Amino acid sequence: MQRVGIREFTKNFNKFQNLKMVEIIDKKTNKPKGLYLSYEMAKIFKSMLEREKTEDKKKKLSKIMQFAGKVELDEKFKNLSERELKIEIAKLKNG
Numbered sequence: 001m002q003r004v005g006i007r008e009f010t011k012n013f014n015k016f017q018n019l020k021m022v023e024i025i026d027k028k029t030n031k032p033k034g035l036y037l038s039y040e041m042a043k044i045f046k047s048m049l050e051r052e053k054t055e056d057k058k059k060k061l062s063k064i065m066q067f068a069g070k071v072e073l074d075e076k077f078k079n080l081s082e083r084e085l086k087i088e089i090a091k092l093k094n095g
Contacts, residue, residue, distance in 0.1 A: 006033060 002019060005027040009016060016022045022036040037045060077085055 009036070 001021050001023050002016075003023045003025050004016065006024055007027075009022065009024050016036060017038075019036075020038045020041050023032055024034040024036060025031065026033050077088060080088060
């Protein structure tokens with residue numbers, strides 16, 4: 001990958017358009033300031049980011065779905081209201 005300074009990149013942009021990737025650096029500090037990607041590389045990079053994002057969503061969803069539907073009520077509790085359910089649970093705890 002070619003490394004160029006900010007000023008050189010802006011002055012000679014046409015020269016760098018045909019390259020796939022150019023690292024833009026600050027010549028004084030020699031620190032990277034940016035990255036120029038060709039359109040083809042940008043499409044590949046964007047698809048990689050989207051794929052990673054969907055994989056993260058799937059992982060989070062699978063963690064949540066582990067607990068979905070785990071609780072099953074006994075038949076005698078199915079048609080009770082919240083208040084009635086609390087009373088029945090208290091009766092069971094106290095004997």
